[in-house]
Structure formats: structure tokens, C-alpha cells
Amino acid sequence: xxxxxxxxxxxxxxxxxxxxxxxxxxxxxxxxxxxxxxxxxxxxxxxxxxxxxxxxxxxxxxxxxxxxxxxxxxxxxxxxxxxxxxxxxxxxxxxxxxxxxxxxxxxxxxxxxxxxxxxxxxxxxxxxxxxxxxxxxxxxxxxxxxxxxxxxxxxxxxxxxxxxxxxxxxxxxxxxxxxxxxxxxxxxxxxxxxxxxxxxxxxxxxxxxx
Numbered sequence: 001x002x003x004x005x006x007x008x009x010x011x012x013x014x015x016x017x018x019x020x021x022x023x024x025x026x027x028x029x030x031x032x033x034x035x036x037x038x039x040x041x042x043x044x045x046x047x048x049x050x051x052x053x054x055x056x057x058x059x060x061x062x063x064x065x066x067x068x069x070x071x072x073x074x075x076x077x078x079x080x081x082x083x084x085x086x087x088x089x090x091x092x093x094x095x096x097x098x099x100x101x102x103x104x105x106x107x108x109x110x111x112x113x114x115x116x117x118x119x120x121x122x123x124x125x126x127x128x129x130x131x132x133x134x135x136x137x138x139x140x141x142x143x144x145x146x147x148x149x150x151x152x153x154x155x156x157x158x159x160x161x162x163x164x165x166x167x168x169x170x171x172x173x174x175x176x177x178x179x180x181x182x183x184x185x186x187x188x189x190x191x192x193x194x195x196x197x198x199x200x201x202x203x204x205x206x207x208x209x210x
Contacts, residue, residue: 014195021188025181033179034121037112041176049175056171059139064093064146085153088194088201092145096193100141100186101133109135112176137178140169140186141193148194 043049072086108127111134114120124132147165151158169187172178178186 014192018188018192021184025184025188028179028181028184033181034115036173036180037115037176040174041112041116044176052171052174055168056139056175056177059143059168059172061093061097061138061142064089064142068093084201088149088153088197089146091201092149092190092194092197093142095197096141096145096190097138099193100136100138100189103136103185103189104133104138107135108132109182112179116176134178135182136186136189137169137172137182138186139172140178140183141190143168143190144187145190145194148191149198152194152198 068086068089072083072090075083075086105128106126108124109132110120110122110124111131114131123135127133143165147161147168151161151165154161166187169183173180173183
């Protein structure tokens with residue numbers, strides 16, 4: 001099995017995808033977020049969602065930080081090229097996590113539970129209360145950041161790895177922990193963090209064979 005770190009250039013397509021995602025976020029906020037939430041909220045607490053509860057655990061950053069840190073320390077002297085791969089996972093998890101938490105506080109979006117309980121919907125800006133940290137989704141940010149990084153490292157399995165990351169991110173919508181637009185924004189933030197770090201780390205060692 002092999003994985004690759006290479007100098008990925010920022011193409012114009014990145015900006016096109018960013019524009020498309022931002023449009024989708026706006027459309028979702030206006031037309032989709034509440035209907036989709038109400039659809040899945042009807043199934044909340046039912047056994048049908050048990051597999052999704054297990055899936056969403058993989059959106060927690062703690063797992064990836066610990067695992068990649070251990071591998072980075074273990075490989076840093078023995079196999080520096082592999083340590084770069086571990087560093088990519090570690091750095092994208094930490095940096096995207098810091099960024100998403102800053103954005104959450106700035107936007108102060110009410111979580112879906114507040115809509116269910118008190119019909120509160122929208123942005124309340126610079127709120128410190130955890131109930132107003134829905135946008136973007138932290139789980140979605142981590143899931144897309146990490147699994148896109150793995151997809152770049154293991155291009156042979158790229159579609160499967162990206163697809164799995166997307167499933168983890170969407171689990172937050174299915175479990176009504178976040179709105180669809182929260183997940184879209186989190187996914188974009190995670191993806192951009194990974195692509196930028198991939199470019200930076202990849203400048204030193206263009207190719208690694210395992």
C-alpha cells in the first residue's frame with residue numbers, strides 16, 4: 001500500500017467550489033434547514049438512528065489527535081516520510097478545530113434544539129453559550145478534514161474515504177444536532193484546511209512509498 005504527499009496547487013476550481021458551497025449554505029439556511037430538521041426530528045430517539053449514533057462518534061477530534069500524535073512521534077526519526085502523513089492528520093485536526101470554534105462564537109447560531117423548544121432560529125452573534133454554537137458543525141469539520149487528508153494520502157481509495165467522511169458529517173443532520181447548512185459550512189472549512197496544509201507539508205517530500 002502506498003500514500004502520497006505532493007505539492008498540490010491551488011486551482012481556480014477551489015474558488016468555484018467555494019462559491020458554490022456558499023450559495024448552497026444560503027439556500028439551505030433559507031429553504032432547507034428547518035424542513036430537513038423537522039423530517040429527522042420525528043425519528044429522534046428511535047432504534048433506527050442507533051447506527052448513526054455510532055457513526056457520529058467518528059466525528060470527534062480527540063480520536064484523530066491522539067492516534068496521529070502517537071504515530072508522528074513514533075515515525076519522526078525512523079521514517080520521516082510517514083511522520084509527514086501523521087503530521088498532516090494531526091495538524092489539520094487541530095487547526096480546523098480551532099478555526100471552527102472561533103467561527104462558532106462569532107456567528108452565534110442557535111442550535112436545532114432551541115428551534116424545537118422555543119422556535120429560536122438564526123444567528124445571534126458573538127454568543128458564548130454553547131447552545132448558540134451550531135454554525136459551523138465541528139463534527140463535520142473534523143470528519144471532512146481528516147478523511148479528505150486520508151483520501152489525499154491514499155488516492156487509490158479516494159472516493160471511498162471521502163464518501164465515508166461525508167457520511168460522518170451528514171450524521172449530524174440525521175441526528176438533528178446540526179442543520180444542513182452547518183454541515184456544509186463545516187465541511188468546507190475542514191476541506192480548505194486540509195488542502196492548504198497538504199500543499200505546505202507536501203513541498204518537502206513530493207512522494208512517499210509505504
